[in-house]
Each structure stands twice: as C-alpha cells, then as structure tokens.
C-alpha cells in the first residue's frame with residue numbers, strides 16, 4: 001500500500017504540532033520541511049517524534065555535505081528518515097547511510113534541482129537508501145509552465161522505489177500512485193487547505209482506492 005507523507009512547510013514548532021495533530025490519523029509520514037528545521041533546529045524533530053511516536057518522522061535536511069554528521073544529529077533528535085541531496089557527492093550519501101545503519105533508520109535522496117532525476121535515482125539506489133524523492137521544489141513549481149506530469153512520467157520509468165513531491169493534490173494523487181510512487185508527498189494541498197484534516201483524509205482515501 002502506498003504511503004501518504006504530509007510535508008509541513010510551516011515555520012514554528014507550535015504550528016507544526018498543531019497541524020500534525022489534525023492530520024496524523026490520515027498520514028504515514030510526517031515531514032518537517034527544510035525551512036521549519038532551519039528556523040527551529042533539531043528540537044522540532046524531537047517534539048514531533050514525542051507527539052507522534054507511531055509515525056515515521058521525516059527530517060527534510062537536504063544535506064549537501066557532511067552526510068554522516070548531519071544525519072546523526074537528526075537521528076539522535078528522533079528522525080526516522082533524513083534527506084540528502086542527489087546533487088551531493090556519493091560520499092555524502094554513503095556517510096548518511098552509515099549513520100542510518102548505526103541508528104536503525106533510513107536515508108532518502110532528494111533529487112531537487114538535479115537535471116536528470118531518473119538517472120540519479122537509478123545511480124543512488126544501490127548506495128543503501130530507502131527510496132528516492134522525485135521532487136520539483138517550490139521555486140520550480142512557481143516557474144511558468146511547470147506541471148507535475150513531468151514527475152509522474154519520471155516515476156513511471158524510474159524502475160526504483162520513488163516518492164513524488166511537487167504539487168501533489170487530490171486532482172493528481174491517483175496518477176502519482178498509478179505511476180508507481182510508493183509515497184505521495186503533499187505539502188500545500190494539506191497545510192494550505194481551509195480544513196487540513198479533511199484534505200488529508202481525502203488524499204488518504206484516494207490513495208487507498210487506487
């Protein structure tokens with residue numbers, strides 16, 4: 001069964017906990033967005049894991065260097081999964097995987113900004129990562145002509161375990177899952193909704209029905 005990951009791109013621990021409390025019944029993975037972690041530090045990871053010990057806590061570190069060191073900080077704080085940039089060198093990914101193995105946790109490679117996301121996904125999966133995120137970040141989404149269809153097409157041809165992030169919503173989540181994504185990541189579609197719980201529930205039901 002495919003998983004639903006809520007990406008919390010809010011800026012304070014208080015706001016993040018309030019959102020997570022509303023949507024937790026419908027999601028498998030709670031992602032602490034990069035801006036949130038930069039604003040609050042690793043304390044937000046600890047607070048979220050304490051509040052939701054039954055959920056996978058995903059620290060979107062987007063590590064570019066010092067993979068083992070940065071991953072270790074997040075795992076010690078309570079993260080279950082951390083991200084390393086696909087644009088980073090293999091040594092950085094391997095370092096983060098080493099930390100993950102030491103803690104019994106996992107690494108996700110984020111292909112944001114990488115020219116050929118599928119090629120990089122196929123390269124890094126052999127390094128011991130859990131899955132690869134085919135990701136169009138917020139700036140790419142706000143670029144004229146952007147369509148999530150490019151990620152859906154990439155997921156269909158990746159041939160390795162992937163998640164999709166970059167404007168997932170109720171209109172496209174079925175296509176995302178049908179393309180083979182094992183995780184659908186939804187940020188604005190949930191935290192930007194008038195009723196986040198209702199939005200998360202609808203996404204959950206759409207995934208489960210696919």
Ligand SMILES: O=C([C@H](O)CO)[C@H](O)[C@H](O)COP(=O)(O)O
Nearest residue numbers: 007033034137166167186187188
């Ligand atoms: O990872 C993200 C971005 O880089 C900012 O941290 C987003 O959480 C990710 O793109 C998912 O959010 P939506 O595109 O709003 O669904």
